[in-house]
Amino acid sequence: MVPSIDVVGVGNAIVDVISTVPAEFIEHHGLAKGAMTLIDADRATSLYELMPPGIESSGGSAANTAVGIASLGGRAEFLGKVRDDQLGAVFVHDLRAAGVAFDVDPSSDGPPTARCLIQVTPDAERTMNTFLGIAAFLTPNDIDEAVVASAAVTYCEGYLWDAEIAKAAIHRAMDIAHDSDRRVSLTLSDSFCVDRHRHEWLDLLADKVDLVFANEAEICALFETDDFDSAREQIRDVVEVSALTRSARGSVVVSGNDTWVIPASPVDNVVDATGAGDLYASGFLHGFAHGADPERCAGLGGLAAAEIISHIGARPRVSLADLTR
Amino acid sequence: MVPSIDVVGVGNAIVDVISTVPAEFIEHHGLAKGAMTLIDADRATSLYELMPPGIESSGGSAANTAVGIASLGGRAEFLGKVRDDQLGAVFVHDLRAAGVAFDVDPSSDGPPTARCLIQVTPDAERTMNTFLGIAAFLTPNDIDEAVVASAAVTYCEGYLWDAEIAKAAIHRAMDIAHDSDRRVSLTLSDSFCVDRHRHEWLDLLADKVDLVFANEAEICALFETDDFDSAREQIRDVVEVSALTRSARGSVVVSGNDTWVIPASPVDNVVDATGAGDLYASGFLHGFAHGADPERCAGLGGLAAAEIISHIGARPRVSLADLTR
Numbered sequence: 001m002v003p004s005i006d007v008v009g010v011g012n013a014i015v016d017v018i019s020t021v022p023a024e025f026i027e028h029h030g031l032a033k034g035a036m037t038l039i040d041a042d043r044a045t046s047l048y049e050l051m052p053p054g055i056e057s058s059g060g061s062a063a064n065t066a067v068g069i070a071s072l073g074g075r076a077e078f079l080g081k082v083r084d085d086q087l088g089a090v091f092v093h094d095l096r097a098a099g100v101a102f103d104v105d106p107s108s109d110g111p112p113t114a115r116c117l118i119q120v121t122p123d124a125e126r127t128m129n130t131f132l133g134i135a136a137f138l139t140p141n142d143i144d145e146a147v148v149a150s151a152a153v154t155y156c157e158g159y160l161w162d163a164e165i166a167k168a169a170i171h172r173a174m175d176i177a178h179d180s181d182r183r184v185s186l187t188l189s190d191s192f193c194v195d196r197h198r199h200e201w202l203d204l205l206a207d208k209v210d211l212v213f214a215n216e217a218e219i220c221a222l223f224e225t226d227d228f229d230s231a232r233e234q235i236r237d238v239v240e241v242s243a244l245t246r247s248a249r250g251s252v253v254v255s256g257n258d259t260w261v262i263p264a265s266p267v268d269n270v271v272d273a274t275g276a277g278d279l280y281a282s283g284f285l286h287g288f289a290h291g292a293d294p295e296r297c298a299g300l301g302g303l304a305a306a307e308i309i310s311h312i313g314a315r316p317r318v319s320l321a322d323l324t325r
Numbered sequence: 326m327v328p329s330i331d332v333v334g335v336g337n338a339i340v341d342v343i344s345t346v347p348a349e350f351i352e353h354h355g356l357a358k359g360a361m362t363l364i365d366a367d368r369a370t371s372l373y374e375l376m377p378p379g380i381e382s383s384g385g386s387a388a389n390t391a392v393g394i395a396s397l398g399g400r401a402e403f404l405g406k407v408r409d410d411q412l413g414a415v416f417v418h419d420l421r422a423a424g425v426a427f428d429v430d431p432s433s434d435g436p437p438t439a440r441c442l443i444q445v446t447p448d449a450e451r452t453m454n455t456f457l458g459i460a461a462f463l464t465p466n467d468i469d470e471a472v473v474a475s476a477a478v479t480y481c482e483g484y485l486w487d488a489e490i491a492k493a494a495i496h497r498a499m500d501i502a503h504d505s506d507r508r509v510s511l512t513l514s515d516s517f518c519v520d521r522h523r524h525e526w527l528d529l530l531a532d533k534v535d536l537v538f539a540n541e542a543e544i545c546a547l548f549e550t551d552d553f554d555s556a557r558e559q560i561r562d563v564v565e566v567s568a569l570t571r572s573a574r575g576s577v578v579v580s581g582n583d584t585w586v587i588p589a590s591p592v593d594n595v596v597d598a599t600g601a602g603d604l605y606a607s608g609f610l611h612g613f614a615h616g617a618d619p620e621r622c623a624g625l626g627g628l629a630a631a632e633i634i635s636h637i638g639a640r641p642r643v644s645l646a647d648l649t650r
Contacts, residue, residue: 017415020642053392053419053640056381067378086411086437090342094378112411315378317345 003152003182005101006074006289010143010173011062011157012135013080014114015087018274018312019054021119026127031119036128036190038162039117044131047117056087057313058094059116060135061189061278062157064314068282068304070099071320074289077101077147079173081138088113088134098315104142110134118274120312126274136163140172148173149180152289153211155281158189161197174208183288187213187281194221202238211241211288213281219244232259243284243298245277250302253294262298265306275314279304282320300324328477328507330426331399331614335468335498336387336482337460338405339439340412343599343637344379346444351452356444361453361515363487364442369456372442381412382638383419384441385460386514386603387482389639393607393629395424396645399614402426402472404498406463413438413459423640429467435459443599445637451599461488465497473498474505477614478536480606483514486522499533508613512538512606519546527563536566536613538606544569557584568609568623570602575627578619587623590631600639604629607645625649 026033029050039047066076078095082088084106091113095102114135119127138160148154154177160166174184186201186209188194194201194214201222205212212235214222219231219242228246232254235242241255250264283300292300304320311317351358354375364372391401403420407413409431416438420427439460444452463485473479479502485491499509511526511534513519519526519539526547530537537560539547544556544567553571557579560567566580575589608625617625629645636642 048418051418051422053383053422055638056415058378090381093373093376097376097378313380 003150004075005077005147005151007066007069007153007155007285008077008079008147008151009062009066009155010079010160010170012060012114012132012159013063013082013091014060014116014130014135015091016057016059016116016118016274016314017048017054018057018118018120019051021052021121023121023123025119026121031127031129032192033127034125035192036130036159039129039131041111041131044115044117044129047129051117051119055312056090057315058091059314061159061187062155063095064275064278065155065281065285066100067095067098067315068279068320069286071316072282072286072300072304072324073321074286077151079104079138079143079147081107081134081142082113083107083110083134085112087115094315103144107134107137110137120272120274124270124273124309126272132163136166138163138166138169140168143169143173143176145176148176149182151177151182153183153185153285155185155285157187158193158197158201162193178208183210184208185211185213185285187277188218188222191217191221194218198222205238209239211243212239213243213245213277213284215245215247215277241294243301245280251280251298253298255294260295260298262295262302265302267306267310270309272312273309275308276305278314279308279316328475329400330402330472330476332391332394332478332480332610333402333404333472333476334387334391334480335404335485335495337385337439337457337484338388338407338416339385339441339455339460340416341382341384341441341443341599341639342373342379343382343443343445344376346377346446348446348448350444351446356452356454357517358452359450360517361455361484362517364454364456366436366456369440369442369454372454376442376444380637381415382640383416384639386484386512387480388420389600389603390480390606390610391425392420392423392640393604393645394611396641397607397611397625397629397649398646399611402476404429404463404468404472406459406467407431407438408435408459409433410437412440419640428469432459432462435462445597445599449595449598449634451597457488461491463488463491463494465493468494468498468501470501473501474507476502476507478508478510478610480510480610482512483518483522483526486525487518503533508535509533510536510538510610512602513543513547516542516546519543523547530563534564536568537564538568538570538602538609540570540572540602566619568626570605576605576623578623580619585620585623587620587627590627592631592635595634597637598634600633601630603639604633604641
């Protein structure tokens with residue numbers, strides 16, 4: 001059956017709270033610069049108190065990717081968990097208003113909707129501190145079989161792996177996709193996340209993943225090496241297609257014996273790196289779902305990433321479809 | 326006694342939900358362009374569903390003004406009502422993080438924290454639709470006598486007048502201020518708001534207000550005239566100092582027989598008019614609280630307004646104190 005959805009994203013439903021801070025803020029408060037750190041409710045409260053005034057904007061890695069796909073003109077759906085609170089309503093509104101389908105029922109009990117406290121430093125780097133809240137309670141029952149079966153690609157974020165019950169949800173999504181002859185994609189999300197789950201992920205990648213996304217730090221962490229070329233060659237034998245991003249150096253795609261090196265799209269003024277990887281995945285997946293070659297996929301990824309880093313926030317401000325014309 | 330606070334602002338505690346929309350959006354959905362319209366909970370829900378993805382940013386007219394005063398290096402406090410919900414927590418955080426004192430207890434029952442659905446059109450004009458929620462329940466008991474008595478100026482927003490019980494709160498604040506030999510200021514807020522309260526306000530201005538802020542539409546509405554010069558002459562006899570803003574034409578200040586005409590500060594690119602009047606009031610009040618002459622006050626107002634209209638949102642992105650140096 002022809003897929004009625006291009007990509008279904010499975011991930012944490014998160015509202016970002018974004019403040020610009022001086023470089024010293026990161027060091028002074030012991031934050032892990034450029035990484036995503038999980039925090040509990042108490043730390044979320046105390047860290048928020050330290051932050052300057054912020055803006056709230058819907059986020060979540062796979063959700064950002066789904067929005068990017070819709071902005072490119074693709075058909076996207078998202079599976080993730082919010083509560084029936086104000087931030088949950090904001091998350092759902094922003095997703096649907098961006099043209100992404102979303103039908104998971106908001107939870108009427110449990111912890112609040114997830115939030116990510118993001119500090120953007122003058123070097124445009126973002127440091128993320130995530131209180132997962134209800135997002136960690138995505139269960140296999142929340143994975144709509146009909147949705148996954150009708151999507152050309154099921155795309156899961158590695159961040160989800162930090163919640164035990166969400167792991168089972170990912171496994172179920174991947175199994176449904178393959179049973180329906182669809183493709184499965186995973187992003188490694190964060191190098192610290194890779195450190196936490198290396199062995200499980202090597203098995204998962206070999207058994208169930210057709211397309212993997214990783215940046216340089218993540219792919220090196222996966223193979224415990226400092227040498228990108230070595231990591232690139234090792235992932236080649238594990239996954240059918242690997243899209244490896246290298247910030248300003250663009251991306252490298254490997255598949256079988258083939259290798260493509262794609263330069264980054266030019267950006268006048270890099271303001272906020274938040275969402276760069278998510279939007280690269282949007283472009284790549286949009287091409288991939290429509291059978292484009294890896295070079296075209298990576299080019300679309302680079303274009304979408306360039307738009308997102310030119311402003312604050314992880315959702316596109318202009319139509320990416322217009323941008324690619 | 327020397328005042329320990331420069332300005333205490335009394336107003337609606339509101340979180341803004343800001344989306345950029347095409348010009349047609351305003352007409353198509355029957356919105357009152359450039360004005361502030363009060364909406365109920367149902368309309369807030371249905372209008373929000375129509376809006377594109379947005380960002381959330383703390384707002385509220387007098388609260389924005391208080392933040393501007395803190396950014397100028399002044400001592401500001403805010404009196405207004407939030408609920409103990411997520412948007413309430415965002416509002417309080419952003420205010421305190423900006424250096425504004427705030428000590429009104431969040432309400433543990435009643436409607437949710439106020440939100441203002443703002444549509445920004447390509448001409449940089451903002452159209453505001455406010456669901457007042459708990460903000461309408463600011464009572465005379467929420468007016469801390471010691472705070473008002475220790476502030477050089479008590480500044481009230483006209484918007485508050487739309488809630489019957491908040492009127493009593495304003496009267497109490499103004500009376501405490503005068504009983505403590507402090508100054509009282511009012512902004513007319515919105516021309517439709519003026520239409521709703523014209524006669525009460527003419528009495529209030531004559532009896533209790535030392536410094537009034539109004540834009541051209543508001544001061545003309547007050548005196549039911551199309552002629553700005555006529556309105557300017559009429560207000561001269563009612564209030565000791567009147568600061569009248571005219572967008573790109575700058576502002577006019579009248580006091581007794583004196584008139585000052587102050588050009589607008591230059592702005593490269595006007596992005597979003599939200600908060601222009603609020604920040605003009607910040608600059609003016611900061612000068613006024615420190616005994617500056619009207620020309621200096623209006624100049625500071627113009628500078629602060631120029632910063633706020635150069636970006637999305639109604640809170641300054643840079644230190645206004647640095648800007649004035």
